Amino acid sequence: MSKEPCLICGKPVEYEPEYCCPGIDCTCYGQPVNPCICSEECEGAVFDYIGLDFEDRLIKAGIEKYSEPGDEFEQRMKAAEDFMDSLR
Numbered sequence: 001m002s003k004e005p006c007l008i009c010g011k012p013v014e015y016e017p018e019y020c021c022p023g024i025d026c027t028c029y030g031q032p033v034n035p036c037i038c039s040e041e042c043e044g045a046v047f048d049y050i051g052l053d054f055e056d057r058l059i060k061a062g063i064e065k066y067s068e069p070g071d072e073f074e075q076r077m078k079a080a081e082d083f084m085d086s087l088r
Contacts, residue, residue, distance in 0.1 A: 007035050008042040008058050011066035 004015040015036045023030025037043045045061035058065060067075070 006038040009066045011038045013038045
């Protein structure tokens with residue numbers, strides 16, 4: 001099992017992909033049948049907003065992008081985005 005980022009928020013997840021076939025037997029083209037997601041909230045965003053890219057699903061669902069604790073740059077960017085949103 002390896003750590004992979006959640007498709008929606010980017011939080012590291014212990015993830016073991018499952019496949020239905022080697023990719024030539026059906027229309028899955030070898031893609032995992034279980035998406036890498038960290039929570040029910042992110043799972044909802046994956047399936048409720050099909051057709052949107054993952055960044056748009058994150059925004060539409062109101063989920064915050066994961067950042068490592070102590071990641072000063074991400075915290076500053078978030079503060080700047082919040083400030084700009086308050087001006088609109």
